[in-house]
Amino acid sequence: MNTGSTAGLREAAQGLAEDFIVFNTRPFPCDWGYLSLDRIASVAESTGADLLYSDYYELVEAPDGGTIRRKHPVIDCARGALRDDFDFGPVLVFRSSSFLKALEGMNVERRFGALYDLRLRMDKIVHIGEYLYTEIETDLRKSGEKQFDYVNPRNREVQIEMEEICTEHLKRIGAYIAPGFRTVSPDPDFRPEVTASVIIPVFNRVRTVADAVLSALSQECDFDYNVIVVDNHSTDGTSEKLASIEDRRLKVIVPERDDLGIGGCWNLAVNSPHCGMYAVQLDSDDIYRDGSTLQKIIDLFRSEGCGMVVGAYEMTDFDLNPLPPGIIDHREWTEENGRNNALRVNGLGAPRAFFVPLLRTIGFPNVSYGEDYAVGLRICREYRIGRIYEPLYCCRRWEGNSDAALSIERVNANNIYKDSIRTWELEARIRMNANDE
Numbered sequence: 001m002n003t004g005s006t007a008g009l010r011e012a013a014q015g016l017a018e019d020f021i022v023f024n025t026r027p028f029p030c031d032w033g034y035l036s037l038d039r040i041a042s043v044a045e046s047t048g049a050d051l052l053y054s055d056y057y058e059l060v061e062a063p064d065g066g067t068i069r070r071k072h073p074v075i076d077c078a079r080g081a082l083r084d085d086f087d088f089g090p091v092l093v094f095r096s097s098s099f100l101k102a103l104e105g106m107n108v109e110r111r112f113g114a115l116y117d118l119r120l121r122m123d124k125i126v127h128i129g130e131y132l133y134t135e136i137e138t139d140l141r142k143s144g145e146k147q148f149d150y151v152n153p154r155n156r157e158v159q160i161e162m163e164e165i166c167t168e169h170l171k172r173i174g175a176y177i178a179p180g181f182r183t184v185s186p187d188p189d190f191r192p193e194v195t196a197s198v199i200i201p202v203f204n205r206v207r208t209v210a211d212a213v214l215s216a217l218s219q220e221c222d223f224d225y226n227v228i229v230v231d232n233h234s235t236d237g238t239s240e241k242l243a244s245i246e247d248r249r250l251k252v253i254v255p256e257r258d259d260l261g262i263g264g265c266w267n268l269a270v271n272s273p274h275c276g277m278y279a280v281q282l283d284s285d286d287i288y289r290d291g292s293t294l295q296k297i298i299d300l301f302r303s304e305g306c307g308m309v310v311g312a313y314e315m316t317d318f319d320l321n322p323l324p325p326g327i328i329d330h331r332e333w334t335e336e337n338g339r340n341n342a343l344r345v346n347g348l349g350a351p352r353a354f355f356v357p358l359l360r361t362i363g364f365p366n367v368s369y370g371e372d373y374a375v376g377l378r379i380c381r382e383y384r385i386g387r388i389y390e391p392l393y394c395c396r397r398w399e400g401n402s403d404a405a406l407s408i409e410r411v412n413a414n415n416i417y418k419d420s421i422r423t424w425e426l427e428a429r430i431r432m433n434a435n436d437e
Contacts, residue, residue: 006114009103016096020044023115026090028136030056036132040093049126050098051119053077053088058137069134075412077125080423082169082344084116084162087415090135098122112158113165120169159332166344167337175343175429179336181384183305186277187357194276195223196298197356201230201265202284206237208396210245215287215393217247219294226251228274229284230265233258263364263371270359280353281372286395288351289314293392297353300386307383308376309353311392318398329389338387339380343422346415348376348385351393358383370418377425381432 002008003023012021020041024030040052055073062068074089092115102121110117119125170176198216202209209229216227226249231239233254242252251274260268270279278301280294288294293311300309312329316322330349332341342348352372362378364371379385406414 003115004110004112006106006108006110006117009106009114009118013100013103016100019096021094021096021099023092023094024090024135025092025115026135026138030091031134033132033134039130039132040128043126043128044093044095047124047126049124050095050122051125052093052128053091053125054128054130054132056089056091057131057134059134060137071131072137072408073129073412074127075416075419076127078416078419078423080343080421080426081419082120082166082422082426083346083415083419084113084166084344085346088119091133092119094118094122108164108168110161110165113161116162117165117168120165156331163332163337163341163344167340170340170343170429173426173430174433175426177339177381177429177433181306182382184307184355184358184383190277190357192276192356193224193274194226196221196225196278196280196294197269197274197276198225198227198280198282198294199230199266199269199275200227200282200284201232201262201269202234202238202242203232204234204236204238205284206234206241208285209238210241211287212282212284213242213245213250216282216294217245217249218291219288220291221295221298223298225249225276225294226274228253228269228272230255230260230269232260232265259366261366261368261371263368263374264366266364266371267366270354270356275356277356278353279356279359281351282393283395285398286313286393288393289391293351296388296392297351300388301353301355304384304386306386307355307358307379309386309388310349310376311351311353311388312390313350313393313395314391316394316396318396320394320396323397327391328395329391330387331389333385333387335384338385342377342380343426346418347373349387350395352376354379367417369414370421373418374421377421381425381429 003025044052053074057069058072059067059069074087077086102118105121106117167176200212213227213229228251229242230253231242253268253272255268269275278298280297282288297309297311312327314322314327315325328349332345362375365374376385
């Protein structure tokens, strides 16, 4: 049975007589733990849940050719957990009455996203934090490969359908925002010394920081700009490397505080007297693709009056050889629906650039993951985000880069945070729409 299709769900509903219906999205039967089904029924009775799911064990191949059973914890499904790739685990248990009621409301034929549509219609979703079954894991890719599935052109047809489903859901709950944007307003008291600033937070990147800084300093522009590096107390020689670069446009800030994440470093940079009217991101291990990047970004700010600009990038190794999935351009963002679809996807793209007077009023959360996504969601609630779909910089990953293979615990922690951001933004949009009525 194809649980991705509406027809497949209707097939499952035929002759449904039990109180619950169980979906296994894997091609192999799961091995239920001792009394696990009784446990699920008990929790369902206690909570009145419409949908239940649990932590589980997964079997993976061992280096010696055998199998290893390892724990796969999942996370609670927050109200803002609108990602179509939310990890429920392979087994989902629906209350039959809730399943049938939701199915009645699904009037559009879906080929890929029917199960996603179904779960968005569930009122009460319960995560059982117990390991109730064992499944065979067949997707052995690293986390760094999986995270870009939603921007892979091969999945475009699927993503369009998922966007339609999410947008319909946002309309049902009063969170949808129609096209139309506020225009950014310059602060008359803000008279920056330069038009633009490239912002580079850094901690212990002696191997790469000079490449990043020199890439920024080599931009060819019809305006003045500088490069602000926030050196967050590096201890590996990064500070000395920065000191060796002789260019008046380079401004190095060392925080007085020792509790700043990447977001806190950004706040320090954009509120410094050196910051220009526009602040443009460059990570300390990446480089701009060529000398025209900064000009293209500022030109778009000038022509569209947007609050933020996001470009595209190419994934490469340290020697600039392309790595899968190649170019990350986030073409799922559209002028008509990007601000709504942003609640479904897990990122907005890069490099990111901001209109500084607006950014100063919003501020970054003082974290080192998801800080840019939080700001992007807040900005697009009211303001246009300009898009450049050609690659503007190279995102370099070198041997041993831990970001390419995160543990399940780290992935879960990251997703919990982004789901909380989405939840807050979802609630803000519902309140905004209610106040406009």
